[in-house]
Amino acid sequence: MTQPVHVAVVGAGPGGYTAAFLAADLGMTVTLIDDAPDPGGVCLYRGCMPSKALLHVAKVLSEARAADSWGVTFGEPRIDVERLRTWKEDVVGKLTGGLGQLTRQRKIEYLQGRASLVDARTVSVVLADGTSQEVRFDHGILATGSRPARPAALAIEHDRILDSTGALDVRRVPSSLLVVGGGYIGLELGTVYAALGTEVTVVEMTPALLPGVDADLVRVLARRFGTVAKAVHLGTTVTRLVPDDGGVDVHLSGPKIEAERQRFDEVLVAVGRVPNSGIDGLDRTAAKVDAHGFVEVDAQRRTAEPSLFAIGDLAGEPMLAHKAFHEARVAVETIAGKNVAFEPLVVPAVVFTDPEIAWCGLTEAEAKAEGRQVSVGRFPWGASGRALTLDRTDGVTKLVVDPESESILGVGIAGSGAGELIAEGVVAIEMGATVSDLTQCIHPHPTLSETALEAAESFLGLSTHVYKPKRQ
Numbered sequence: 114m115t116q117p118v119h120v121a122v123v124g125a126g127p128g129g130y131t132a133a134f135l136a137a138d139l140g141m142t143v144t145l146i147d148d149a150p151d152p153g154g155v156c157l158y159r160g161c162m163p164s165k166a167l168l169h170v171a172k173v174l175s176e177a178r179a180a181d182s183w184g185v186t187f188g189e190p191r192i193d194v195e196r197l198r199t200w201k202e203d204v205v206g207k208l209t210g211g212l213g214q215l216t217r218q219r220k221i222e223y224l225q226g227r228a229s230l231v232d233a234r235t236v237s238v239v240l241a242d243g244t245s246q247e248v249r250f251d252h253g254i255l256a257t258g259s260r261p262a263r264p265a266a267l268a269i270e271h272d273r274i275l276d277s278t279g280a281l282d283v284r285r286v287p288s289s290l291l292v293v294g295g296g297y298i299g300l301e302l303g304t305v306y307a308a309l310g311t312e313v314t315v316v317e318m319t320p321a322l323l324p325g326v327d328a329d330l331v332r333v334l335a336r337r338f339g340t341v342a343k344a345v346h347l348g349t350t351v352t353r354l355v356p357d358d359g360g361v362d363v364h365l366s367g368p369k370i371e372a373e374r375q376r377f378d379e380v381l382v383a384v385g386r387v388p389n390s391g392i393d394g395l396d397r398t399a400a401k402v403d404a405h406g407f408v409e410v411d412a413q414r415r416t417a418e419p420s421l422f423a424i425g426d427l428a429g430e431p432m433l434a435h436k437a438f439h440e441a442r443v444a445v446e447t448i449a450g451k452n453v454a455f456e457p458l459v460v461p462a463v464v465f466t467d468p469e470i471a472w473c474g475l476t477e478a479e480a481k482a483e484g485r486q487v488s489v490g491r492f493p494w495g496a497s498g499r500a501l502t503l504d505r506t507d508g509v510t511k512l513v514v515d516p517e518s519e520s521i522l523g524v525g526i527a528g529s530g531a532g533e534l535i536a537e538g539v540v541a542i543e544m545g546a547t548v549s550d551l552t553q554c555i556h557p558h559p560t561l562s563e564t565a566l567e568a569a570e571s572f573l574g575l576s577t578h579v580y581k582p583k584r585q
């Protein structure tokens with residue numbers, strides 16, 4: 114029998130590779146197992162990174178179109194789908210190749226194959242060449258991620274019905290695209306295809322886009338998205354999809370639907386994701402899976418089986434790569450004997466649409482639903498010099514504040530680059546900052562970061578660039 118490795122990691126996405134790298138850096142022997150030739154997982158191969166590459170192209174296209182009003186005129190863009198795809202694949206290749214190199218430099222054993230659990234301390238891996246290999250371990254970290262959800266009415270295999278993976282492939286630019294689901298993926302990829310010239314229609318089951326996000330933030334996005342999309346149908350569901358060689362017949366049901374049957378060139382289904390907890394052999398261990406399919410874990414990300422940990426999308430909401438990065442550190446440091454726990458005050462969220470929406474901590478709607486007293490400091494980007502120089506005054510920065518202690522409980526930003534700006538909110542909340550603390554921090558001028566400063570000043574009734582007459 115070979116010696117067990119200290120740590121075997123199943124799944125090499127953001128959670129898995131971070132765990133493997135840290136374990137190796139802390140001196141442990143590590144085996145990392147994944148189907149793909151290099152680490153990266155959904156995020157790098159068919160999620161965050163390719164979508165952000167395409168969203169960058171969408172931004173350039175939209176700025177080139179806007180430039181006319183600044184006195185600069187470009188010709189109509191010509192889109193070479195082949196080269197666009199090659200560029201996006203180059204980005205993915207560089208990132209995943211880089212991770213492969215970092216894996217080798219750290220002397221991590223990388224097994225390309227499919228793992229199943231033999232017992233709580235052994236995995237069997239069917240390798241890419243068809244042979245099998247057993248790996249014994251002291252600790253196992255499960256990081257198998259998630260996959261697109263496909264409810265029965267939408268679960269049709271056809272090359273005109275895409276999930277996020279298919280849409281990110283950009284095989285062609287369809288003349289029309291129905292996006293089912295007005296969440297992260299639907300709106301991000303809807304933005305990409307609209308910029309490429311597709312007529313995009315979105316149907317969202319609930320009464321608003323991005324359910325759960327504060328309405329004043331969503332409104333900023335909805336206003337602009339409404340000008341690039343052909344239609345957005347809220348409170349609407351798709352009851353049937355009937356694809357054929359020339360398109361897809363879609364049956365819609367909703368209060369404001371003019372035609373219950375509409376035809377589209379392609380359909381993108383983006384109605385959520387489900388965890389990949391059907392790991393073969395997991396039932397041979399004491400680990401438990403909850404009613405939503407997530408593997409149950411404690412604050413250290415340990416499952417009910419003491420030798421097994423679960424992190425990332427597999428271990429619960431929110432299904433975001435940066436949550437997985439952090440959980441990976443907690444699990445590995447626990448294995449290394451440190452006294453740590455996964456207990457962030459906030460996990461930021463960013464929707465990379467145009468404009469972006471980002472938030473962290475308590476939303477205003479959540480506070481109201483909990484019956485909590487909160488006050489809001491808000492700064493409209495129309496009063497930001499930097500936003501005006503970018504011709505992007507469509508934005509708002511808001512602070513959700515505890516009125517008694519004046520602590521910042523939540524931050525929400527809608528506007529260009531909101532995803533970069535939200536990090537300040539994360540630091541403020543994690544450090545227990547009050548609005549006055551924020552006003553004491555000199556923000557660089559002229560930048561969009563000043564909108565956070567002025568939201569704090571506006572909470573105190575002292576914003577320089579927004580005049581609020583005092584009540585007599």
Ligand code: NAD
Binds near residue numbers: 322384
């Ligand atoms: P989502 O949960 O963000 O959105 C799905 C939307 O579909 C919801 O608004 C829901 O109400 C709607 N919906 C559900 N069933 C429907 C139906 N039958 N008809 C019409 N609408 C329906 O899910 P997603 O966009 O698929 O993304 C999945 C997850 O992936 C996200 O929750 C997020 O965790 C992650 N993700 C994150 C990012 C990012 O961080 N920028 C980007 C993409 C995905």
